[in-house]
Structure formats: C-alpha cells, structure tokens
Amino acid sequence: MPFDTLSNTENPSTYTEDLTIDASTNAMVIGPVVIPDVTINGNLNVIDELDTTGTITIVGSLRII
Numbered sequence: 001m002p003f004d005t006l007s008n009t010e011n012p013s014t015y016t017e018d019l020t021i022d023a024s025t026n027a028m029v030i031g032p033v034v035i036p037d038v039t040i041n042g043n044l045n046v047i048d049e050l051d052t053t054g055t056i057t058i059v060g061s062l063r064i065i
Contacts, residue, residue: 021060 011030018037021027021044029035031048038044038056046064056062 018054023060 009028009030011033013031013033015033015035018039019029019035020039021042023041025042026045027042028045028047029050031046031050033046033049034051034053036052037054038050038052040056040058040060040062042060044060044062046062048065050056050064
C-alpha cells in the first residue's frame with residue numbers, strides 16, 4: 001500500500017475481548033494497552049506497554065518497542 005493511502009491508526013487503551021494474531025500475520029498494537037488474553041501465532045509488535053489480565057501465549061514472535 002502506498003504511503004499516501006495510509007490513514008491514522010488507533011486502538012483502544014483497554015480491550016474487552018481477547019486478541020489473537022493468526023499465523024503468517026503481522027500486527028501492531030500501540031500502548032499502553034490492556035488486553036484480557038493474547039495469543040500470538042504470527043508476529044505482534046507492541047509500541048510502549050502491554051498489560052494482560054489473563055495469559056499471553058506466544059507461538060510466533062512478540063516484540064515490545
């Protein structure tokens with residue numbers, strides 16, 4: 001996607017549902033953020049801070065910047 005077609009991206013500071021990143025998928029979450037349960041089968045990049053009220057399962061990769 002060309003840069004000129006990108007738009008602002010935002011996410012809530014608190015998720016009420018679990019987050020699952022599928023295999024062969026890249027995703028980014030901008031913190032600080034609270035998510036009940038996180039399952040990472042692909043790749044998740046977190047900017048700043050990630051807090052969970054449950055479990056984090058990592059099969060793929062998690063990178064906190």
